[in-house]
Amino acid sequence: MATMIETKDLTFTYPAEEGREEMPALRNVNLSVEKGSFVVVLGHNGSGKSTLAKHMNAVLLPTGGALYVEGMDTADEAVLLEIRRRVGMVFQNPDNQIVANVVEEDVAFAPENLGIPSDEIRRRVDDALAAVGMENFTRHAPHLLSGGQKQRIAIAGVIAMEPECIVLDEATAMLDPVGRREVLASAHRLNRERGITVVLITHHMPEAVNADRVVVMNDGYLVMDGTPREIFARVGELRAIGLAAPDTVELMDHLNKSGWDLPLEAITVEECADAIYNALAAEEK
Amino acid sequence: MLKDITLGQYFPGHTLAHRLDPRTKLLAVVLYIVALFCAKGVVTYAIVMAALATCILVSRVKLRALTRGLKAVYVIVIFTAVMNMFFTGGTPVADVWLLRHITFEGLRTAVFMVLRIIMLIMGTFLLTYTTSPIALTDGLENALSPLKKLHVPVHELAMMMSIALRFIPTLIEETDKIMSAQKARGADFESGSIFKRAKALVPILVPLFISAFRRADELATAMECRCYHGGDGRTALHVLHYKAADYLVMIGFVVLTVGVIVLARMGF
Numbered sequence A: 001m002a003t004m005i006e007t008k009d010l011t012f013t014y015p016a017e018e019g020r021e022e023m024p025a026l027r028n029v030n031l032s033v034e035k036g037s038f039v040v041v042l043g044h045n046g047s048g049k050s051t052l053a054k055h056m057n058a059v060l061l062p063t064g065g066a067l068y069v070e071g072m073d074t075a076d077e078a079v080l081l082e083i084r085r086r087v088g089m090v091f092q093n094p095d096n097q098i099v100a101n102v103v104e105e106d107v108a109f110a111p112e113n114l115g116i117p118s119d120e121i122r123r124r125v126d127d128a129l130a131a132v133g134m135e136n137f138t139r140h141a142p143h144l145l146s147g148g149q150k151q152r153i154a155i156a157g158v159i160a161m162e163p164e165c166i167v168l169d170e171a172t173a174m175l176d177p178v179g180r181r182e183v184l185a186s187a188h189r190l191n192r193e194r195g196i197t198v199v200l201i202t203h204h205m206p207e208a209v210n211a212d213r214v215v216v217m218n219d220g221y222l223v224m225d226g227t228p229r230e231i232f233a234r235v236g237e238l239r240a241i242g243l244a245a246p247d248t249v250e251l252m253d254h255l256n257k258s259g260w261d262l263p264l265e266a267i268t269v270e271e272c273a274d275a276i277y278n279a280l281a282a283e284e285k
Numbered sequence B: 001m002l003k004d005i006t007l008g009q010y011f012p013g014h015t016l017a018h019r020l021d022p023r024t025k026l027l028a029v030v031l032y033i034v035a036l037f038c039a040k041g042v043v044t045y046a047i048v049m050a051a052l053a054t055c056i057l058v059s060r061v062k063l064r065a066l067t068r069g070l071k072a073v074y075v076i077v078i079f080t081a082v083m084n085m086f087f088t089g090g091t092p093v094a095d096v097w098l099l100r101h102i103t104f105e106g107l108r109t110a111v112f113m114v115l116r117i118i119m120l121i122m123g124t125f126l127l128t129y130t131t132s133p134i135a136l137t138d139g140l141e142n143a144l145s146p147l148k149k150l151h152v153p154v155h156e157l158a159m160m161m162s163i164a165l166r167f168i169p170t171l172i173e174e175t176d177k178i179m180s181a182q183k184a185r186g187a188d189f190e191s192g193s194i195f196k197r198a199k200a201l202v203p204i205l206v207p208l209f210i211s212a213f214r215r216a217d218e219l220a221t222a223m224e225c226r227c228y229h230g231g232d233g234r235t236a237l238h239v240l241h242y243k244a245a246d247y248l249v250m251i252g253f254v255v256l257t258v259g260v261i262v263l264a265r266m267g268f
Helices: A049-055 A077-086 A103-113 A118-131 A147-159 A177-194 A228-232 A235-240 A247-257 A269-284 B022-038 B042-059 B063-087 B097-101 B104-130 B133-150 B154-184 B194-200 B202-225 B244-265
Strands: A003-013 A024-034 A038-042 A064-069 A087-090 A165-169 A197-202 A213-218 A221-226
Touching (some): A024 A049, A038 A049, A049 A165, A087 A147, A087 B202, A103 A118, A103 A147, A118 A177, A147 A165, A165 A177, A213 A228, A221 A228, A235 A247, A247 A269, B022 B104, B022 B133, B022 B244, B042 B104, B042 B244, B104 B133, B133 B154, B154 B202, B194 B202
Parallel strands (some): A165 A197
Antiparallel strands (some): A003 A024, A003 A064, A213 A221
């Protein structure tokens, strides 16, 4: 499969405050994101996951190493707009990324910037709103929508650029459970139906369960990389870097400590229930 | 109290007044204001007033909505009226006490001045009531685009205006939240002298400013991520088109203004 995003020894150091030592936020990160995959980047606050996300469409430029978007170096000013068109970014606070006070105008913002003809903008706006299930809110005022709805508008605003990849930089962090579910469902649908690569940055473990791949960041290092099953099986290591595994894994880990023998790869609620059921059945025999 | 702000308020509708091109409406309002300031006598005032009344009827905006907009300027209106009544020279109304200082000419100017202010405000409010803020900024940007040749940052100004309008509700909500948070910790905004109350606003303004700057920073990043790079090469979802009705309305207002100026010169 082709590579969407590739980093080579990516290192980044924020300018230090006076009298403080410079601390790299990213240290020699080597990561390659396959086209069409759904990758979740996990990490607690200050692990460098957001810094990594901001490199993916050249909001931040590496202080060491490099990052390539489909072979284009993000440090190359000449391809900046093309990189930003291909990799759309959705941020944490929905209020601070909505530009216009009518939904359709906001979704049209990016294509307008790209100089696309009006009738094509119209088509893209309708298409993008349908893609996130907000087609009935075309003429609404964004400030009257719920958090989850606003965030879906923000996603639609990015989809209207027809990007190859969407980076959701903690886009679910400020939402209530319902809003979080809406946004996740939209992201998964775009990945499945349109083959858009999704990079989801989060500290919320359950969001990683349905991903193709999970990458764990800690102290600027990329510490784990694998399928959700592989990652969550390493409950102890996750806990050591301040991440709580999903409740199902936690439950089975506790049961294992008291003498059971359950597979930690069972990460969804159904799988977990099955595993416990089987273990109980085996016990009775 | 923050809910009463009428700035940029828009009443959606589908009347002719709503459907006109925003540039037409901007031009119409400018012409109307010129006519209003040129009007001198009863006849010319009546003509301008009739024009305003027609517009109000066509737009179906409720009269109460228009008078609510006047609340903010009652003081100015009364002040102007009183000043004009007392300080215009001429024949006194009667030879008793205060009435000695009020002249017939003063009364006449006072009435005209009050009418002028009220009609000025109603006319401009009619524009914002029937035009969505986005259409208004689009119209302004488009109408002022010739100034780009003189290096006036027209696009930037229009963008700032529309973002400001977009963030008014967000910042109002935020102010309410901060006020509630301060009240919960015992802040008192309602009692005490005016200075004390003004001082009590500082703990609201400081966090509000900090948050506004943070928002601005995030918004700028988000805009850049959506390929914003200034006004060059931008297209628009809604392209502005003049229709037949636009030309008719424009002609109507040109005739109105020219007519009023000519009549006023003739002394009506």
